[in-house]
Every structure is written in C-alpha cells, then in structure tokens.
Amino acid sequence: MSLAVSAAAPGTIPAPSIEYSQIAPMxxxxxxxxxxxxxxxxxxxxxxxxxxxxxxxxxxxxxFVWTCVxxxxxxxxAKGSAGHVAAMGAVAVDRPTLFIQGTILVMAIxxxxxxxxxSSDVSAFAGQAAATPxxxxxxxxxxxxxxxxxxxPLALFSVGGMLLFPASDDLLTMFVAxxxxxxxxxxxxxxARRRRLLSHEAAVKYFLLGSFSSAFxxxxxxxxxxYSGSVSLxxxxxxxxxxxxxxxxLYAGLALTGLGLLFKVGAVPxxxxxxxVYQGAPTPVTALMASxxxxxxxxxxxxxxxxxxxxLTWDWRPVLWVVAIGTMVVGAVIAITQxxxxxxxxxxxxxxxxxxxxxxxxxxxxxxxxSLFYLASxxxxxxxxxxxxxxxxxxxxxxxxxxxxxxxxxxxxxxxxIFALFLLTFAGIPLTSGFTGKxxxxxxxxxxxxxxxxxxxxxxxxxxxxxYVRIIVLMFFSDPVEDxxxxxxxxxxxxxxxxxxxxxxxxxxxxxxxxxxxxNHAATQLFVR
Amino acid sequence: MSPAHYVFLAVVLFAIGxxxxxxRRNAIVIFMCxxxxxNACNLAFVAFARMNGNLDGQVVxxxxxxxxxxxxxxxxxxxxxxxxxxxxxxxxxxxxxxx
Numbered sequence: 001m002s003l004a005v006s007a008a009a010p011g012t013i014p015a016p017s018i019e020y021s022q023i024a025p026m027x028x029x030x031x032x033x034x035x036x037x038x039x040x041x042x043x044x045x046x047x048x049x050x051x052x053x054x055x056x057x058x059x060x061x062x063x064f065v066w067t068c069v070x071x072x073x074x075x076x077x078a079k080g081s082a083g084h085v086a087a088m089g090a091v092a093v094d095r096p097t098l099f100i101q102g103t104i105l106v107m108a109i110x111x112x113x114x115x116x117x118x119s120s121d122v123s124a125f126a127g128q129a130a131a132t133p134x135x136x137x138x139x140x141x142x143x144x145x146x147x148x149x150x151x152x153p154l155a156l157f158s159v160g161g162m163l164l165f166p167a168s169d170d171l172l173t174m175f176v177a178x179x180x181x182x183x184x185x186x187x188x189x190x191x192a193r194r195r196r197l198l199s200h201e202a203a204v205k206y207f208l209l210g211s212f213s214s215a216f217x218x219x220x221x222x223x224x225x226x227y228s229g230s231v232s233l234x235x236x237x238x239x240x241x242x243x244x245x246x247x248x249x250l251y252a253g254l255a256l257t258g259l260g261l262l263f264k265v266g267a268v269p270x271x272x273x274x275x276x277v278y279q280g281a282p283t284p285v286t287a288l289m290a291s292x293x294x295x296x297x298x299x300x301x302x303x304x305x306x307x308x309x310x311x312l313t314w315d316w317r318p319v320l321w322v323v324a325i326g327t328m329v330v331g332a333v334i335a336i337t338q339x340x341x342x343x344x345x346x347x348x349x350x351x352x353x354x355x356x357x358x359x360x361x362x363x364x365x366x367x368x369x370x371s372l373f374y375l376a377s378x379x380x381x382x383x384x385x386x387x388x389x390x391x392x393x394x395x396x397x398x399x400x401x402x403x404x405x406x407x408x409x410x411x412x413x414x415x416x417x418i419f420a421l422f423l424l425t426f427a428g429i430p431l432t433s434g435f436t437g438k439x440x441x442x443x444x445x446x447x448x449x450x451x452x453x454x455x456x457x458x459x460x461x462x463x464x465x466x467x468y469v470r471i472i473v474l475m476f477f478s479d480p481v482e483d484x485x486x487x488x489x490x491x492x493x494x495x496x497x498x499x500x501x502x503x504x505x506x507x508x509x510x511x512x513x514x515x516x517x518x519x520n521h522a523a524t525q526l527f528v529r
Numbered sequence: 530m531s532p533a534h535y536v537f538l539a540v541v542l543f544a545i546g547x548x549x550x551x552x553r554r555n556a557i558v559i560f561m562c563x564x565x566x567x568n569a570c571n572l573a574f575v576a577f578a579r580m581n582g583n584l585d586g587q588v589v590x591x592x593x594x595x596x597x598x599x600x601x602x603x604x605x606x607x608x609x610x611x612x613x614x615x616x617x618x619x620x621x622x623x624x625x626x627x628x
Contacts, residue, residue, distance in 0.1 A: 132613045172589050179596045183603045190607055200611040201623040207607050208559055208620070211600055212550050215566035218593065219543055222573035222586075226536065229581035231589065276626040 032059030036153030119491035166299025194397030202280025217260020223253030327354030362448030369523035384501015407480030433508030
C-alpha cells in the first residue's frame with residue numbers, strides 16, 4: 001500500500017499509476033473470468049460450454065505467452081535489475097515470480113483440460129449443485145442433462161488468485177489474493193457429480209479450516225502492520241531491528257502469517273485438511289489444487305520469508321527445520337497405510353511439500369532455484385497422475401480404492417505403465433524429473449548447512465519409495481480383480497493432460513538442463529524488494 | 530483511552546473466536562467465530578493505524594470487510610448444501626472422509 005494518497009494535499013489526490021503491460025497476464029485471466037460470468041448470464045445454455053472452453057483456454061494461453069514475453073524481452077531486467085514493483089507497490093514483477101506464474105499457467109491449462117473432459121462421464125461436476133443428493137430434483141436434473149458451466153469462470157478466478165498470490169508485494173494484496181484463490185476452490189470442491197456427500201464434506205472441511213487459517217494470516221498481518229507501520233514486505237524488512245520495543249508484535253506476526261502460509265502449503269502440523277479434501281473433491285479439481293495451489297503457496301512462502309523476514313533467518317530457520325522434518329516423515333509414513341489412491345497421492349503431496357521445505361530453509365539463491373525446479377517438475381507429474389486416476393472407472397464413478405487397481409497392468413499396460421512412471425518420479429528414481437528435483441533441493445539444503453534435514457529427507461524418500469513400488473507391484477504382479485474397473489479411453493482433453501505430464505516427466509528427467517538453467521536464471525537475484 | 534487498549538481487546542476477541550472454532554460443533558457457529566476473528570483483525574488494524582499515524586490500516590479494514598462478505602456468500606452456500614443433504618449442521622456428523 002502506498003501512502004501517496006494520504007500524503008497529498010487535500011483536493012489534489014494523485015491518480016495511482018498502474019503498469020498495465022507488466023501485470024497483464026493476471027488481468028487477462030481475471031478479465032476472462034469476469035466475461036465468463038457474463039457468458040453464464042447471456043449465452044443460451046447449449047452454447048455455453050464451447051464459449052467457455054474457447055475463453056478459458058485462450059486466456060490461459062495468452063497469459064502464458066505474455067508472461068514469457070515479459071520474462072524474455074522486458075527492459076525491467078536490463079542492467080542486472082531484479083525487477084520492478086508495479087501497481088503502486090502492490091505487485092512485484094521479478095524473475096522468480098514470472099517463473100512461478102508461467103509454471104502455474106502451464107499446470108492450470110493441463111488441469112482445465114481435465115475439468116473440461118466430458119467423455120467418460122457427463123462431466124466430473126454435479127449437474128445441479130443445489131439439488132439435494134438422492135432427491136427427485138436431482139434425478140430430473142440428471143435426465144435433463146444439466147451441466148454446471150460456472151466451473152470455468154470459477155477455475156479462472158482461482159487461477160488468477162494463484163497468479164497474484166506469489167506476486168503480491170504487500171500483505172494486503174497477498175491476503176486478498178489468498179481469498180480470491182481459495183473461495184472458488186471451496187466451491188469447486190463441493191461440486192462432484194458422484195459421491196456427492198463426500199464432496200460436500202470436503203468442501204465444508206476445506207472452507208472452515210481454510211478460513212480459520214486465513215484469519216490467522218490476517219491477524220499476523222495486523223501484528224506486522226503494528227510493528228512496522230506498513231503492510232509492504234520491503235517496509236517490514238527495513239523496519240526489522242529498528243523497533244526493538246515492539247519485538248513481540250514482529251514475532252507474533254511472523255508466527256501467524258507463517259501459519260497461514262504453511263496451511264496452504266499443507267505442511268505438518270497444518271496438513272490434516274489435505275487428505276480429506278483431495279479425496280472428496282472432484283479429481284480434476286484435486287489436480288488443480290495439488291499442482292497450481294501448491295506452487296502458488298510455495299511462491300508466497302518464499303517471498304514472505306525471503307523478502308520480509310530475510311534478515312530474521314536465524315529466528316525462523318529452526319522452526320521451519322522442525323516443520324520440514326515433520327512434514328517429510330508424517331507424509332511418507334502415513335501414506336503407507338492408505339487404501340485410497342487419491343488419499344495416498346495427498347499424503348505423497350504432503351511429503352513432497354516437506355522436501356521443498358528443505359530448500360526453502362536454505363534461504364539462498366540455490367534454495368530458491370531448486371525449489372522452483374522442484375515445483376515445476378512435481379506439479380506437472382501430479383496433474384498427469386490425477387489425470388490417470390480419472391480414467392480408471394467403475395459403473396459408479398472412479399474406482400479409487402487401491403484393491404480395485406490390482407492387475408491393472410494386465411488389462412491396460414500402457415496406462416498402468418504411465419502411472420508407474422509417475423510413481424517412480426514421485427519416488428525420485430534416476431532418469432525421471434523427480435530425481436533431478438530431489439537432487440537439487442538436497443544439494444541446496446546441504447549448501448545451507450542443513451545436513452540433518454537431508455538425512456531425514458533421504459530416509460523418508462526411501463519410505464515413500466516403498467509404497468510407490470507397492471502400487472506398481474499391485475498393478476503388474478497381482479491377478480486382476482473380478483468385475484474390475486474399466487479403463488476409459490482417454491478423450492483428447494485427458495489424453496493431452498496425460499501426455500503433457502508424461503512428456504514433462506521424461507524430458508525433465510533425461511535433459512533437465514534447459515529448465516534447470518531457466519530456474520537458475522530466474523533465481524539469480526532472489527526477489528525484488 | 531490509549532489505542533493500545535483496543536489492540537488488547539482485539540487480541541481477546543481473536544482468542545474468543547479461535548477457541549469458539551475449536552470447541553463448538555455447529556458449523557454456523559464455527560463460521561460466526563471465524564467472522565469474529567476477522568473483525569478482531571479489523572479492530573487491530575484500525576487501532577494500529579491510530580498508533581502508527583497513517584491510514585493504511587483503515588484501508589485494510591475496508592478490504593477485509595469485503596473479503597469477509599464474499600466469504601459469507603461462499604460459506605453459507607456450502608453449509609446450506611451440506612445441511613440439506615444431512616439435515617444436520619454439526620461438524621461431528623461430517624465423518625465420511627477418514628483413514
């Protein structure tokens with residue numbers, strides 16, 4: 001927030017200057033979301049889906065291309081400048097942010113491909129969300145073939161919030177972005193077509209816990225404002241150490257904002273929502289949350305801890321050590337006992353959040369660049385894995401229970417092979433992107449003096465590898481179950497998402513250098529202040 | 530009265546809200562407690578704005594009100610859906626997702 005307004009003489013309020021071209025990717029996505037709402041209001045029902053598809057994909061692709069253009073050609077980065085804070089100090093445009101935003105946009109395109117898929121079911125989403133599950137109203141809605149097309153603008157609003165969240169340079173913008181990304185997700189979680197009670201429950205849990213944690217985040221922001229007199233990250237950083245009488249406020253603010261951010265990341269002890277929500281939400285939405293939200297939340301964690309609290313490293317590092325160790329161990333160990341594939345991937349996502357935390361703790365350029373690479377490779381693999389989950393189906397919907405996956409490799413070797421590849425990537429087997437990513441984060445952690453973290457990380461990787469390999473054994477070396485699930489033939493949409501995930505996994509595993517050097521290049525200067 | 534008193538009041542309200550979220554069973558009451566926490570944040574922002582002598586905190590309070598209103602819209606829709614399906618707004622009854 002700028003103080004220009006309050007500082008000016010009465011009657012002459014200067015207009016804020018906004019660098020539209022620098023924040024255009026976000027504006028394109030938000031604009032398309034608003035137009036999507038108008039489409040809902042004015043376009044006849046039959047035409048809505050095609051219009052939404054064109055609008056959604058066009059806006060995401062435009063935003064991605066624009067982000068690349070800014071990163072490649074902008075004069076912002078000339079003469080070694082770290083970047084620029086646009087929109088009166090609200091939005092930072094710097095290299096790490098552009099990398100994160102590009103990553104989010106690619107994953108969002110893949111997730112929206114899954115959301116848009118209507119081949120193996122009418123849609124993954126409820127035809128009439130307002131109808132009570134099991135009621136006559138619901139049945140007539142199903143027979144009439146009603147489909148909610150509001151999911152496209154909701155997804156776009158959420159993606160827009162995810163783009164803004166890691167880019168916000170003051171904590172007010174960050175709070176608003178947090179809510180803009182969360183509120184549509186709460187709704188999307190509750191819109192599953194099948195198993196609607198589970199979906200409602202996921203939405204309620206996510207909503208109550210999510211708003212609880214954002215209240216903590218906001219109170220932390222209030223404390224930091226009380227400490228420094230500003231909500232801007234740079235001003236907080238420069239106030240640190242000058243205001244020794246109010247240190248309580250600083251540390252309370254650090255703890256509470258950290259809590260809010262770690263909740264979104266899903267770090268232990270704030271991880272309990274993740275398995276429930278990932279399991280209950282429609283699988284395409286789970287893919288969106290597991291990839292884009294995690295990337296966006298880590299972007300915000302990195303920015304807040306590196307910029308605002310960059311000089312307090314010695315204070316927050318021990319806490320984040322404990323959090324990282326807890327996250328890796330709890331994620332890997334509890335995943336062993338899981339029987340549901342989405343729940344298992346949720347615990348695996350918690351463990352991976354712990355691996356990324358080891359690089360965050362390093363608080364260095366290599367910590368930043370390795371987390372960026374890890375987020376890119378992990379997110380794309382995750383979207384691919386959830387895309388495969390949408391394809392293994394029973395008459396009642398997706399067959400998520402692991403016992404139903406037995407012998408899948410004998411019925412559908414290609415699909416099971418691709419899923420096995422994703423699992424090996426999660427496990428971090430060499431020649432997959434997971435290995436490169438883990439190597440990079442552990443290297444950064446060692447360079448940052450966090451050897452014990454790396455040891456815990458390697459041990460929990462080994463534990464995690466056990467349950468990943470167990471699924472592979474289950475798919476390939478056990479007999480298929482009677483009346484087992486069918487494997488739907490992927491449509492163009494899901495097929496593209498699976499192909500994208502596979503391609504990213506293989507390419508980032510065998511020739512990681514281009515993306516690694518892109519991440520290194522993005523992280524040369526940390527964040528703009 | 531010094532503005533610091535309002536900060537203490539905000540902390541007390543925030544704590545009441547936080548405890549309410551943890552011990553109450555009814556989803557609507559939990560939600561009201563979360564709103565209480567957000568309003569405690571507003572009070573803290575306004576009090577700090579007075580203490581720091583700038584307007585940022587007051588502006589933040591307006592943003593928070595708008596966000597809280599949006600949250601009510603989304604939240605009540607979700608709670609309404611689950612109430613109609615289960616005839617119960619108790620968070621203890623929402624226990625299908627586990628293990």
